[in-house]
Amino acid sequence: MQLQQFVNSDALNDAFAAQLVTILEQAIADRGAAYLVVSGGRTPQVLFAKLADTPLAWEKVTVLLADDRYLPPDAEHSNERLVRNTLLQRHAASARFISLYAAADDAYAAVPVIANRLSALPTFDAVILGMGEDGHTASLFPCCAELAAGMADNAPVVLATSPTTAPYQRITLSKARLLQSRQLFLHLVGSNKLAVLEQAQAGTDQLAMPIRAFLQQTAVPMAVMYSPS
Numbered sequence: 001m002q003l004q005q006f007v008n009s010d011a012l013n014d015a016f017a018a019q020l021v022t023i024l025e026q027a028i029a030d031r032g033a034a035y036l037v038v039s040g041g042r043t044p045q046v047l048f049a050k051l052a053d054t055p056l057a058w059e060k061v062t063v064l065l066a067d068d069r070y071l072p073p074d075a076e077h078s079n080e081r082l083v084r085n086t087l088l089q090r091h092a093a094s095a096r097f098i099s100l101y102a103a104a105d106d107a108y109a110a111v112p113v114i115a116n117r118l119s120a121l122p123t124f125d126a127v128i129l130g131m132g133e134d135g136h137t138a139s140l141f142p143c144c145a146e147l148a149a150g151m152a153d154n155a156p157v158v159l160a161t162s163p164t165t166a167p168y169q170r171i172t173l174s175k176a177r178l179l180q181s182r183q184l185f186l187h188l189v190g191s192n193k194l195a196v197l198e199q200a201q202a203g204t205d206q207l208a209m210p211i212r213a214f215l216q217q218t219a220v221p222m223a224v225m226y227s228p229s
C-alpha cells in the first residue's frame, strides 16, 4: 500500500483527479474503453465535480458504484443520485452509468437483476473505495450477517447486506469483484480516518475491519489518498 498525503482536500482532489484521468486515458488508448468504480458518502463529492470538469472521451467510460443504499435513484441518500448530480455532469455527462438499483420487494430480491447487468464487465481500471470509522468499505460492514459471504474468495459479483449500524439495506460488490481491478484507491479525509487506517494496519482480522482485506493484499496496487482536512 502506498500512502499519498496532501496538505488539504483541494490539493488531494487535484492530484487524484489527474491520476484518474491518466488511468482512464491509458485504458481507452489500450483497450478502447475504461471502467471506473466509485464510492458514495461525503468524501468524494468535490473529486466528482473536478472529474466532471475534465475533458476526456467520457463516452468510452463506464462508471459504476462499489455499493449503494437500496433506495430509488432519486432518493436523497442514494449514492446513484450523488453520482448523477456531481460526476455525470458537464464533460462526464456522456459516460455510461450502470445502476445498482432495481425495483423489487427488497435488496435481496433485486440482486439477480443487478448481477445480470454486471456479469459481462471486464477487469476494472480503477476502484475508489471509502472507509467508515468501523473499518467498513463499500457496504461490507463488520456488523452484517452477510459479511463472510461478501468477503469470500468465491463470492458472487454482487450481494445484498443489511447493516445494523447504518441505515438502509445495501447492494454491494463483493471483495473478490472489487479486487478485479488494475488499481485500487482509498480516499480518506480527516485525522479520524487516518487513525482508523492505522488501526486497520495494526491487526489482521478482516471480518473485524473489512478494509484490511484491501490494504493487506498484494495482488492489486493500492494507493491511499489522504488529507487531514
Ligand SMILES: O=C(O)C(O)[C@@H](O)[C@H](O)[C@H](O)COP(=O)(O)O
Pocket: 039, 040, 041, 042, 043, 044, 066, 067, 068, 069, 079, 129, 130, 131, 132, 136, 137, 138, 139
Ligand atoms: O454508501 C456509502 O456510504 C459508502 O459507499 C461507504 O462505504 C462510504 O464510502 C464510507 O462509509 C465513507 O463515507 P464518508 O465518505 O461519508 O465518510
